[in-house]
Amino acid sequence: MRKLLIAGNWKMNGSQSMALALCRDLVSGVAPLTGIDVLICPPFTLLHRVSEAVSSSIIATGAQDIDEHEKGAFTGQVSADMVRDAGGSHTILGHSERRVLYGENDERIAAKVHAALSRGLIPIVCVGESREQREGGHTDEVVLGQLDPVIGQCGIGAFSKGIIAYEPVWAIGTGLTATPDQAQEVHSLIRRRLADHDADIAARCRILYGGSMKPDNAAELLDQLDIDGGLIGGASLNEDDFLAICRAAADRAVPKSG
Numbered sequence: 001m002r003k004l005l006i007a008g009n010w011k012m013n014g015s016q017s018m019a020l021a022l023c024r025d026l027v028s029g030v031a032p033l034t035g036i037d038v039l040i041c042p043p044f045t046l047l048h049r050v051s052e053a054v055s056s057s058i059i060a061t062g063a064q065d066i067d068e069h070e071k072g073a074f075t076g077q078v079s080a081d082m083v084r085d086a087g088g089s090h091t092i093l094g095h096s097e098r099r100v101l102y103g104e105n106d107e108r109i110a111a112k113v114h115a116a117l118s119r120g121l122i123p124i125v126c127v128g129e130s131r132e133q134r135e136g137g138h139t140d141e142v143v144l145g146q147l148d149p150v151i152g153q154c155g156i157g158a159f160s161k162g163i164i165a166y167e168p169v170w171a172i173g174t175g176l177t178a179t180p181d182q183a184q185e186v187h188s189l190i191r192r193r194l195a196d197h198d199a200d201i202a203a204r205c206r207i208l209y210g211g212s213m214k215p216d217n218a219a220e221l222l223d224q225l226d227i228d229g230g231l232i233g234g235a236s237l238n239e240d241d242f243l244a245i246c247r248a249a250a251d252r253a254v255p256k257s258g
């Protein structure tokens with residue numbers, strides 16, 4: 001039984017006033033919706049304000065990254081405990097922008113997953129191939145090559161709580177979206193790899209799709225058997241778009257079997 005999760009990744013966008021106005025609209029917009037989970041991941045500086053602003057609603061909050069260390073001389077970094085202290089319950093990890101722009105490798109991402117889980121944060125582990133990798137026929141190998149180190153370092157138990165986001169890099173912020181069939185194929189691959197380790201965890205683990213999910217394509221993506229929600233970038237900054245995606249999820253709130 002998997003409940004759909006719609007998660008917003010604001011990336012490096014927002015201000016105090018924008019965040020409060022957006023949260024006010026989202027809180028009233030999601031009030032009538034049932035059967036789904038909603039998450040917002042603002043920049044660190046807004047996390048506390050956003051957490052307070054949505055506290056009366058079904059909306060949870062999270063970070064976009066954490067450091068793998070607990071505390072100490074790591075200038076510029078933010079720990080899992082700090083995210084929890086600011087009201088967050090989740091953290092995105094291994095986003096392709098972290099991998100590509102900041103050189104995060106699989107080992108470091110797995111260490112962050114471990115840190116998140118051991119400090120009570122739910123990780124959303126991002127995987128996905130570049131355009132060249134897809135065109136070269138390497139999608140499966142790349143995606144599993146990103147997933148396996150997390151399973152190897154943290155154990156399959158990491159995904160009894162942890163969430164996975166399949167985000168084809170070529171679809172992020174580009175307006176290009178994987179077709180429902182292309183996305184379902186990779187989601188099913190991921191679930192089968194989890195099932196090789198533990199069938200129950202595989203059946204329950206939520207696998208989100210991310211990459212230009214918008215109101216006009218959300219429904220057909222969310223209809224796929226192994227797509228359990230969305231990680232939304234651009235469209236999460238617009239209340240009408242984000243709420244339309246949340247409504248598409250709520251319309252499909254009958255839990256998927258598995």
Ligand code: PGA
Nearest residue numbers: 172173211212232233234
């Ligand atoms: P996008 O971003 O929806 O703007 O493509 C998704 C993400 O990077 O999480």
